[in-house]
Amino acid sequence: MPSLENCFTLFKTDITGISIPKKFTFPIFYEPHELSLIATRELQEYLEQPQDWQHNFWNEKTGAGEAAGKMFGVLVVQKEEGELGYLSAFSGQIDGTMDIDPFVPAAYVEDFDKSYCDGQFKEFTKLSNQVAALEQTKEYTTALNNLNYLKEKASLLLEAQRKKHKLQSRELKAQLRQSSKTLDEQEFQKLKALQHQQHLNQKFLYREYEIYLLEKQQPFQVIVDQYQQQMEMLTQQRRQQSLELQDWIFKQYALLNARGERKNVLEIFNELQLGAPPASTGDCAAPKLLQYAFAKALKPIALAEFWWGKSSKSQIRKHKQFYPACRSKCEPILGHMLQGLDVEDNPLLVNPAVGKTMDVIYEDEAIIIVNKPEEFLSVPGKTIKDSVYSRLKELYPEATGPILVHRLDMSTSGILVATKNLEYYHFIQEQFVSRTITKRYVALLDGVLENENGMIELPLRVDLDNRPTQLVCYDYGKEARTKYQVIERRDAHTLVHFYPITGRTHQLRVHAAHASGLNAPIVGDDLYGTATNRLHLHAEFIKFIHPVTGKSVSFKAPVPF
Incomplete structure (x- = not known):
């Protein structure tokens, strides 16, 4: 050391x-x-x-x-x-x-044995080289190419045979329909039985043809299987040794x-x-x-x-x-x-909602519309139970609901929709799923945008090393789309409307901050920007079809920044 x-x-x-x-x-x-x-x-x-x-x-x-x-x-x-x-x-x-x-x-x-690691890495390299050598063996590559060629050819031949049988079946059915008008019942049943036998014969011949094509592939399949079994055995050996080395390394981190x-x-x-x-x-x-x-x-x-x-x-x-x-x-x-x-x-572990009020801005026999403050949970967390949901339960102890139809990040303020029973919940939730609901957010961005409007399309997935942070990932991320419209520019900031087409976790925050998005984090974003007094993101407006009246309703909550 x-x-x-x-x-x-x-x-x-x-x-x-x-x-x-x-x-x-x-x-x-x-x-x-x-x-x-x-x-x-x-x-x-x-x-x-x-x-x-x-x-x-x-x-x-x-x-x-x-x-x-x-x-x-x-x-x-x-x-x-x-x-x-x-x-x-x-x-x-x-x-x-x-x-x-x-x-x-x-x-x-301090006595970490690097030579042991080096030896293991050499063994991994040796195993990898053995796999690579097997993959490049002429006998294997020739057999694999021949096998793939025959499989592709067999697929085309069998598809052609299926189409031929399908056409013959249609012709036989047409013949049967036509004969039903001219033949007596006994003759008609004979024809029907004959056609059924012809159908069975077709299936038998198809299966025999399929077996014949497989038999042509078999010599090459045997060679390919032998090589691939050897490669799999070496790969599994390398994988097991890698896991054992990883455990050994973790044991060397004797942390004080x-x-x-x-x-x-x-x-x-x-x-x-x-x-x-x-x-x-x-x-x-x-x-x-x-x-x-x-x-x-x-x-x-x-x-x-x-x-x-x-x-x-x-x-x-x-x-x-x-x-x-x-x-x-x-x-x-x-x-x-x-x-x-x-x-x-x-x-x-400290409840950020202590001392904050949650305003119900609309209520009828079916729905409850809430204006959620910033730093206020939508639903109970692992350690903090105070939330919009828990407070609504206290306000409506006799109701079968309330059931939150959607959620907002703890740091985001604005409109939340709840229903008073499960039937109304499913009615409105279906509108979220089909993306027929109109939602509008207001955000203050740390930066000046050049364009007046546009669409951001960056797929998102959770950062497995740092939940709940999200990553932009084109391989495994889920589709995430956001429309934006500039409202006004304020010195080094831009006030925008966000219209989320999808509803991924932290979607607006990532789409604002990422270099391939707007490259302008939301002011006060402690995850993707710089913390201030609050996250300047507010769910301002929502419009959907009412579950009882069947008419369009909309609600708006004033922007607090």
Whole structure:
């Protein structure tokens, strides 16, 4: 492990008079402390200088690989004698290594046997080469080509035979219909039986022809199966060895906490019954920083992580912006590593709706229209039960409903529709499914749009490493379409109407912020932009067919920003 002198950085900035926080940063949701901000600024000044190591943060044409930004972190720490400084780290690797001064090293044990990993990777390469060699064997490729040719030919021949039989069947049926007018019952039944036998004969001949074509393929099929079984066996062996190596690596990450206790990544995930840890768990900046601090008897004071460089094509990451630790990899292991530290309360467990009122702006025998405030759950969460749904249940204790027909993000304000029974719910829900409902949102964007209107089409899927954040994904994402119309431009901001055609999670937020969308995040978006006093997104208007009157009804809630 690198010496403390290599990784511990004294503040260049005068920090005299800045109070040390009473509690350590809650890493999943935080506002950076002043000391963290100073440490971040100093690290960013260092990153702006030429370095001995290489990483392509920005320019796709450098020849140094595809441009890829990276997460960095700073951990303000205090030595036993009271001296303050900070540690810095990056997630994953830079220039093919995890060990670059002045950054803290990887979080795995000091006696980590890299030679074992190298040996395993050589074995993986060997197995992969064996599979590739089998795939290129002349006997295999010749048999596979012949087999594919015969299969394609058989498919065409059998299709032609089916069409021929179908035509013959139609002719026989027509003959039977015509004969029913001229033949007596006994002769008609004989003809019908004869045609039935002809039909059976056709099926038999078709099956015999099918078997004949398969027999022609059989010699090549035997050869192909033999090779593919060998390839599958080697692939399975490689897969099993990969899983065993991954488990071995996770066991090398014996993570410390403030009490001096160690648990490896595999133990932590097993205890929490989370299944197999995601690949590279333990390699993010926050675990690296805490591991080094505990190993060197440094007291963690405050933490911050920020993005440096270009965002990937799927994620939304802004240069120099702060982000929380990821949920899937870091949250479980940080739960162990933070034990023994006095940590800030988890703000995600605090009910944001305390003291807020929920206005019912319309009600009749079938529907309830609510104007939901911002930072207010639509339905109960895992830990916070207060929500639009729960409050409606309190308001209408005798009703079989209310049933929310749709939802809004907790941070989004505006109109929600509820019904008083299941029949009315299904009536309106069908309009959502068929996309005949008209919805209009108002959003204030951080940026000035050039176009007056347009359509955004970016497919979305959940970020499995960081739920509930969404990714743009053309391979596995669901269709997501949004129309927009500029209302007015306000200095560096643009007020727009959004008309969502589909209703994906965080659709408007991602479509606004993503570089392939409007490239202008919604003001106050703490996930895809920059947090402010609130998310400036409001569900202003909705129109649908009333379940009782059958007439079109519409409702509007005034924009609160």
